[in-house]
Amino acid sequence: MNNTELVSKISSKINLPKKEVEELLNAVVKSFTQEFADGKSVGIQSFGNFEVRKREERISVHPMTQVRTLIPPKLVVNFKQSSILKDKIKDLKTNE
Amino acid sequence: MNKDKISSQEIIDSIALQLKINKRSAETFLKAMFAVIEEALINGESVKVKNFGTFKLQWNEARESVNVTTGEKILLDGYNKIIFAPDAKLKEIVNEPFAFLEPIQLDDETTKIETLKSEDTFDPLNILSDQASEIKELLLEINGLSKTNAGLNIDRTEEIQEEEVPVEEVKEVIENAEEGEGEEEEEEVSEVKEVKEVKEVKEVIEIKEVNEVIEVNEVIEVNDYDEAEAERTVTDREIPDQGIIDSIEHEPAVVQSDSVDDTTDSVKTDASTEVLKISQPFENADDNSMTPSNEAEAGTISTVQLPENHNNTIDLEDKKDIKETANQESRAFQQETSNKFTIPPTILSTPDAFSMPVKPSNKRTKGCLITLVVIFVLVVGFIVNYYLSSATRCWIKYTLLSEENTARLNKFDRKVTTWMQNIEDWASGIFVKNENKNIIYLTPDSSMLQMDTISLKSEPADTLPDTTIIENQTVNEKATIKNETDSLKILFDGPRVYPKTIAFEKMREGNRLTLIAERYYGLKDFWVYIYEANKDRISNPDNIANGTEIRIPKVDKRLINKDNPECIKKAKELHDLYVGKKN
Numbered sequence: 001m002n003n004t005e006l007v008s009k010i011s012s013k014i015n016l017p018k019k020e021v022e023e024l025l026n027a028v029v030k031s032f033t034q035e036f037a038d039g040k041s042v043g044i045q046s047f048g049n050f051e052v053r054k055r056e057e058r059i060s061v062h063p064m065t066q067v068r069t070l071i072p073p074k075l076v077v078n079f080k081q082s083s084i085l086k087d088k089i090k091d092l093k094t095n096e
Numbered sequence: 097m098n099k100d101k102i103s104s105q106e107i108i109d110s111i112a113l114q115l116k117i118n119k120r121s122a123e124t125f126l127k128a129m130f131a132v133i134e135e136a137l138i139n140g141e142s143v144k145v146k147n148f149g150t151f152k153l154q155w156n157e158a159r160e161s162v163n164v165t166t167g168e169k170i171l172l173d174g175y176n177k178i179i180f181a182p183d184a185k186l187k188e189i190v191n192e193p194f195a196f197l198e199p200i201q202l203d204d205e206t207t208k209i210e211t212l213k214s215e216d217t218f219d220p221l222n223i224l225s226d227q228a229s230e231i232k233e234l235l236l237e238i239n240g241l242s243k244t245n246a247g248l249n250i251d252r253t254e255e256i257q258e259e260e261v262p263v264e265e266v267k268e269v270i271e272n273a274e275e276g277e278g279e280e281e282e283e284e285v286s287e288v289k290e291v292k293e294v295k296e297v298k299e300v301i302e303i304k305e306v307n308e309v310i311e312v313n314e315v316i317e318v319n320d321y322d323e324a325e326a327e328r329t330v331t332d333r334e335i336p337d338q339g340i341i342d343s344i345e346h347e348p349a350v351v352q353s354d355s356v357d358d359t360t361d362s363v364k365t366d367a368s369t370e371v372l373k374i375s376q377p378f379e380n381a382d383d384n385s386m387t388p389s390n391e392a393e394a395g396t397i398s399t400v401q402l403p404e405n406h407n408n409t410i411d412l413e414d415k416k417d418i419k420e421t422a423n424q425e426s427r428a429f430q431q432e433t434s435n436k437f438t439i440p441p442t443i444l445s446t447p448d449a450f451s452m453p454v455k456p457s458n459k460r461t462k463g464c465l466i467t468l469v470v471i472f473v474l475v476v477g478f479i480v481n482y483y484l485s486s487a488t489r490c491w492i493k494y495t496l497l498s499e500e501n502t503a504r505l506n507k508f509d510r511k512v513t514t515w516m517q518n519i520e521d522w523a524s525g526i527f528v529k530n531e532n533k534n535i536i537y538l539t540p541d542s543s544m545l546q547m548d549t550i551s552l553k554s555e556p557a558d559t560l561p562d563t564t565i566i567e568n569q570t571v572n573e574k575a576t577i578k579n580e581t582d583s584l585k586i587l588f589d590g591p592r593v594y595p596k597t598i599a600f601e602k603m604r605e606g607n608r609l610t611l612i613a614e615r616y617y618g619l620k621d622f623w624v625y626i627y628e629a630n631k632d633r634i635s636n637p638d639n640i641a642n643g644t645e646i647r648i649p650k651v652d653k654r655l656i657n658k659d660n661p662e663c664i665k666k667a668k669e670l671h672d673l674y675v676g677k678k679n
Contacts, residue, residue: 001136003146006129009136014128023115024125029148031110035102036190038607042102047130048178049101052190059202072197075190077149079180089138089153089176 048081149182193615227470234467594629594649603644616648617656624670625651
C-alpha cells in the first residue's frame with residue numbers, strides 16, 4: 001500500500017476529501033519528523049512507540065579486504081510495536 | 097539526547113496548530129490513519145507513508161530457548177512483528193546532528209600516519225642510509241688501516257662490527273692532528289712497530305705455504321714492506337712536483353733529509369720492488385710450484401735491497417725518535433697507512449711509482465674528511481630526526497583530529513588534545529628554530545668538503561651548539577607547560593573569537609541553545625559560546641525566534657573540556673552574566 005492508497009483509504013474511512021487527508025497526513029508526518037529531529041520519542045496508543053535511538057559508533061571490518069572502518073554514531077528512528085498490536089497480529093499467521 | 101516521550105495528544109495539538117483545525121478532527125484523523133495502517137498490516141500489506149517510512153510485517157520464526165531459572169528448553173512461538181523502515185528523508189533529518197560525520201577507514205588513517213611518519217623519518221633515513229653506504233666505503237678503506245694498525249684479521253665484509261673501531265681510530269687521528277701530544281705520537285710509533293710485526297707474521301704464514309725459499313722471501317717481504325714505506329715517503333716528496341697535495345709540504349724536514357739519502361736508490365728500485373711484491377703474492381696464491389726464477393730474482397733483489405731497507409727502518413725510527421709537531425707526524429703516519437692499505441689494489445694493477453701514491457694520499461685525506469663530515473651529519477641528523485619526528489607526530493595527530501568533529505574529539509582525546517595543543521604550540525616555535533639551526537649546521541658541512549683540512553679543527557667546535565640547543569628546547573618545553581594553565585586563563589579572560597564554524601542549526605520550536613550545546617560540545621553549560629558567536633542574531637538567549645539560523649562555532653577544545661571543572665565554572669559564570677543581564 002503506497003501513499004495514495006493510504007490517503008484514499010483514510011478519506012473513505014473518515015469521510016474527508018482526499019486533498020484534506022493528504023494535507024493532514026503531511027502535517028502528521030511533519031510533526032512527527034519535527035519531534036524526531038528534536039530527539040523525542042512519540043508514542044501512539046495501541047500502535048507503538050517511535051523512538052530516536054543513537055547507534056553508537058563502531059568499527060566494522062570488511063570480511064574480504066579486512067579494511068577496518070570506523071562507522072560514526074548515528075541517530076535512527078526505531079519503532080516498537082505495542083503489545084496490543086503485537087497480540088493483534090500474532091494470530092495473523094495462524095489464521096491464514 | 098532528550099528521551100522525553102510525547103504522546104499522540106501532543107502530535108494532535110501540533111497538527112491542529114499547523115493546519116488551524118480543531119483538535120477533535122485532528123485526533124480522528126490520526127486515529128483513522130493508524131487504524132488504516134494497522135488494518136493494512138493485518139492484511140499482510142506493507143504501508144508506505146510518503147516522507148515518513150514504510151511499515152512492514154515481519155514474521156519471526158519460532159525458536160528454541162532456555163528458561164534461565166530452570167534450565168528447561170522452551171519453544172518460543174513465532175510471531176509477527178511490525179518493522180518500520182524510515183524514509184531516506186526522515187533518516188536524514190533525524191540524523192542531522194551527526195550528519196557531518198563520515199565513516200573513516202581506520203587502516204587508511206593508520207597508513208596515512210605511517211606514511212607520514214615514514215616520510216618524516218624517511219629523509220633522515222635516506223640520508224642515513226646514504227651516509228651509511230658512504231661510511232661503509234670509507235670503512236673499507238679504513239679497515240685496511242685498522243688491519244694494519246691493530247693487526248686484526250677481520251674480513252672486509254664484516255663492516256658493521258668494524259664500523260665503530262675505525263671511526264674511533266679516525267677520531268684518534270683527528271685528535272692527534274689537533275692536540276699533537278707526545279704520548280699519542282708514541283702510540284703511533286708503537287702501532288707502526290706492531291704493524292711491522294704483524295706483517296711479518298702474516299707473511300710468514302703466507303710464505304710457509306710456498307717453498308723452501310720461505311725465509312728469504314719473508315725477509316724480502318718484510319723488507320719490501322719497509323721499503324714500501326720509505327718509498328712512499330719518497331714518493332710523497334715527489335708529489336709536490338705534481339702539485340696536488342699541500343699537506344705534504346708540511347712533511348717533517350728531518351724525514352726529508354733522512355729519506356733524501358735513499359731517494360736515489362729507492363726510486364730506482366721502486367719499480368723492481370713493486371714488481372716483486374706483485375709477483376710474490378701471485379706466486380703464493382696461485383701456484384706453489386711457480387718458476388723459481390722469479391724467486392731467484394726476488395732473492396737477488398732482496399739482497400740488494402736489504403741494506404736500503406735497514407736504512408729505511410732506521411730512518412723511520414729516527415723519524416719517530418725525533419718528536420715532530422703532531423700534525424706533521426700524524427700526517428706522515430696517515431700517508432704511510434693510506435699507502436699501506438691501498439697497496440692491495442695496486443698489486444692487481446700495473447705498478448706505477450708516481451701515480452700510485454698520489455691517489456691514495458689524496459683519497460686518504462678526502463676520506464678522512466668525508467668520514468668526519470658524515471659523522472657530523474649523522475649526529476645532526478639524529479637530533480633533527482628526533483625533534484622532527486616528535487614534532488611532526490604531534491602535528492599529524494593534531495591535524496587529523498582537527499579534521500574530525502569535536503564530538504568525537506571529546507570522546508577520544510579529551511585529555512590528549514589539550515596536551516597536543518600545548519605541544520603543538522611549542523613545537524611550532526621550536527620547529528622553526530630547529531630548522532634554522534640546521535641550516536646553520538649544514539652549511540659548515542658543505543663548506544668543509546671544499547675547505548678540506550681546515551674544517552677538521554673547526555668541526556668539534558660546531559658540534560657543541562647541538563647540546564646547547566637541546567637544553568634550550570627542554571627549557572622552552574618546560575616553560576610552555578607552565579604557560580598552559582596561564583593560557584587557559586587568558587582564553588577565559590580574553591575576548592573570544594569564533595572564526596570557524598562546525599555547522600549551522602536552524603532554531604525550531606522546543607530547540608534550545610543548551611540542547612545544541614550538549615549535542616555539539618557534550619555539555620549544556622557550553623551554550624554560552626554558541627550564544628557569543630551568535631550575539632548579532634540572538635537578542636535574548638532564552639527566547640530565540642523559530643527559524644533563526646544559528647552558527648555553531650568551533651570552540652577551543654580547552655574551553656569546552658567537560659572534565660575540566662574550570663571550564664564548567666567559567667561557562668556557568670558566563671551563563672550568569674548573559675542570563676542575568678537579560679533579567
